[in-house]
Amino acid sequence: MNETSGIVGEPVVRFNNVVKRIGRKTIIEGLTLDVPPGQVFGFLGPNGSGKTTTIRMMTGLMAPSAGDILVCGRSITREFEQAISQVGAIVENPEMYGFLSGYRNLQQYARMRADVPKERIDEVVRFMGLEHRIRDKVSTYSLGMRQRLGVAQAILHRPKLLILDEPTNGLDPQGIRELRDYLRELTRLEGTTVFVSSHLLSEMELMCDTVAIIQAGRLIDVRELHGETDLEAAVEVAFEVDRPEEALRLFGDGAGEIRESRLIVKTNREGIAEANRRLVQAGIAVYGIRMLTRSLEDQFLEMTGGGHIV
């Protein structure tokens, strides 16, 4: 099994002022972005914002007009072989033979890469939770299973970076969560960094540790997501209380602050109930509780001037 990639924090992908022009049109405008190791990293943007173009450049299908993309420190333009050997990708629909079993498909693909032993095929089948159906014809697979078989194929050579273009397309929330869980496991076991594109914020929130948001070829934000949903993430909560200073002392150093006579606590969903209990037990009157942190969706709408992501 592989060790996790390189030095902690060393980016697996580095976009260095990447520009792509096609004809007179600038499709990507100076993209500078680091993708940290060991994450499921989302690349989010509305249709036509430049996601596929970026992925095509990352996989060497298109050359940048200016700037460079480094994969594990190797330039995709100047050191293509070294860089691409670290990449597994599903860019368009993975080529699968429906009349063959999942296993035969993987064998077929492994044969093209001389260095993939049988044990590795068995391992990726386990990683992607396909062992019970791997001898069945691919034509009988659900979309989610086909996606997972595609991932299994793409990781046969143990890439450090797995790139998936819109992998959640057509999957239901359950299918998205399953895919996410398998990708997380892959990240944990092999240190693989996963780069996924999507135009759906809600799906990225289910799937990713961090999202980079692009619009019209420009990076507009990079944001860590802290949990499955906003309610599980840390949120700022304002408690309207009768004695704010005294209330603040119930929360350790740095855990709260006073703003406009209200006690502000940064916590998660469970923490809100707990904080409320603590206040009431200390005899402090609580007149109101309000969440201050807006959802990523609200923030996204604000950043894009109210334009919708889908």
Ligand SMILES: Nc1ncnc2c1ncn2[C@@H]1O[C@H](COP(=O)(O)OP(=O)(O)OP(=O)(O)O)[C@@H](O)[C@H]1O
């Ligand atoms: N070969 C090309 N020639 C001219 N324009 C192109 C070409 N390829 C892409 N574009 C344009 O570049 C922009 C970005 O396209 P791209 O496919 O990268 O976006 P995307 O974010 O992946 O969108 P989608 O989710 O719809 O696939 C679009 O306006 C598209 O029309």
